[in-house]
Amino acid sequence: MDFSYASSFSLIFLAFCFSSLSTTATARGGERSSDFSGYLDHNLAYSTRKLSEDKQSATGVDVARGYMTNVELEKAVEQFGRRCSHISRFYSIGKSVEGVPLWVMEISDKPGQQEAEPAFKFIGNVHGDEPVGRELLLLLANWLCDNYMKNPLATLIIKNVHLHILPTMNPDGFSLRRRGNANDVDLNRDFPDQFFPLNDDLDSRQPETKAIMSWLKERRFTGSASLHGGALVANYPWDGSQDKRKQYYACPDDKAFRYMASVYSRSHFNMSLSKEFDGGITNGAFWYPIYGGMQDWNYIHAGCFELTLEISDVKWPNADELPVLWEFNRMSMLNLVASFVKTGIHGKTFSSDNGQPLPASITIKGINYTVKADGSFGDYHRMLAPGESYEVMVTMPGYQSKSTHILLEDEAMSVDFVLDPEDDLQMHLQPRSSCNDNHKLELLKIFGKIHLEIPLVAAFILAFLCFLLKRKPIVNLLKNRQLAGQKRPAAV
Known part of the structure; x- marks a missing residue:
């Protein structure tokens, strides 16, 4: 009234x-x-x-x-x-x-x-x-x-x-x-x-x-x-x-x-x-x-x-x-x-792989208290005193943690989080192991053949060079080129 x-x-x-x-x-x-x-x-x-x-x-x-x-x-x-x-x-x-x-x-x-x-x-x-x-x-x-x-x-x-x-x-x-x-x-x-x-x-x-x-x-x-x-x-x-x-x-x-x-x-x-x-x-x-x-x-x-x-x-x-x-x-x-x-911070937490809401845990650095997001909508509502800076951290078992810095002024702030599964992190950090054993064997065979072929090719090239060096025209040509090169001024 x-x-x-x-x-x-x-x-x-x-x-x-x-x-x-x-x-x-x-x-x-x-x-x-x-x-x-x-x-x-x-x-x-x-x-x-x-x-x-x-x-x-x-x-x-x-x-x-x-x-x-x-x-x-x-x-x-x-x-x-x-x-x-x-x-x-x-x-x-x-x-x-x-x-x-x-x-x-x-x-x-x-x-x-x-x-x-x-x-x-x-x-x-x-x-x-x-x-x-x-x-x-x-x-x-x-x-x-x-x-x-x-x-x-x-x-x-x-x-x-x-x-x-x-x-x-x-x-x-x-x-x-x-x-x-x-x-x-x-x-x-x-x-x-x-x-x-x-x-x-x-x-x-x-x-x-x-x-x-x-x-x-x-x-x-x-x-x-x-x-x-x-x-x-x-x-x-x-x-x-x-x-x-x-x-x-x-x-x-x-x-x-x-x-x-x-x-x-x-x-x-x-x-x-x-x-x-x-x-x-x-x-x-x-x-x-x-x-x-x-x-x-x-x-x-x-x-x-x-x-x-x-x-x-x-x-x-x-x-x-x-x-x-x-x-x-x-x-x-x-x-x-x-x-x-x-006032306070409000938001939702989702999974990056399927977009599903997550009942993640929201904590503030320096405040020993946890707020849980709802499992149905992934929404959370966290009362905080305005006029302060906060580091907001979100964790969920099976997912990579995330954090962000905010300055909470007089009005409420919306802060959403999209969390990546831990499997994605392992795939980026570890050597690529998606190939199966058959692929590994094929690679080994290819590299094995290359190692065997390299000595044969090198031997063929050396033999060909020796053949060329025995010919006089080739030797004279090489001498003329060396003399011509000596005429250029050298850097002091």
Whole structure:
């Protein structure tokens, strides 16, 4: 929905008024002790955050007034699917502990079809007591539908991206008004961890976690973001550190993640003005370490660049503030998705002998991370920070590797690769051995005859010369020529 400047001012004023009634908030599993002084107040002071589950989640019935129930959310997804069937479809990736379907809306000009395009996903309501994301994601889906072929940004996204939206990952936690799911487990601590042997047992993981992991095995996502509440910042990997200390712990694609986080923060109404977080972004481990988080798992195991977005200082704000929160975050969500089309490198990998697409591996010199091209179309989509020079290298078993240097400016760059089979290289490097044994024998016979004939010819020539030299006219002729030659001046 679009608001006039006057309406936007009124909404901001309402947000300021309602903020004074808000409760304290927690973010990413920590606790905040300072009073919330309004959505427009940038002087936010936070206490040291803890890693244990928040025990002071909002309770009572009134807190959910104005928010969609799980049943209403399911109906809203179905209604969206019917109304916008020309650019969408909806499907379930599994069920919660209590059997609530986890519905996903796919938005594209060719929903359900595989294309050589990047895929992006939004996930809301990871924590049950952070419901703003589920509401904003429904608004986002409907805004895209309403503005397709009218708004350039909406049209760009729908035509060039397959956008998947999961409004709620934790419907049971939402119903219970608490952080964890029905088993009282924090889903953002339930994924396998890179530093410590957490959640390695598949049977011990929660059904919601299993659903996400299976989803990413079936579909190849280029980018992702999960929506949280309790702070106002764009968080990027790594979320933890090797020694558990609070410190900046950069992942291989630190520059790209900082760029992604800045796209969201700068597009937000006031996130980039944060006094606590420089530019409104933060490295997770530098903020406070967590382990078993979804964002790191996406990057390591699924080739998906994911951010954790804290989009509201209050975890469960009054529903009357949702229009303001939507307006504050709308351009951020749109620009983040569009950035996976507008920047980075995109291309295809083919075989030179038959033109078939190849599922090759794309790496960047100096960045210890690999992106795989799709096997069906050979397409790859690699997020990189603009304004840098990169050496792009492509490898594929059975093929010769290739590399090229690029200068990535503000716009996306298309870089295709045609790989030659290794057999072609061996044929060029090795002596020609295409002749069979019979040809080799014929050559040997020919050269053998030549070697035998040469002495006979030489002997015949020598005998003929001796015969000529014995004749006087020939001898006199030779003497005259020698004398004539001595008359020429010699070079000194």
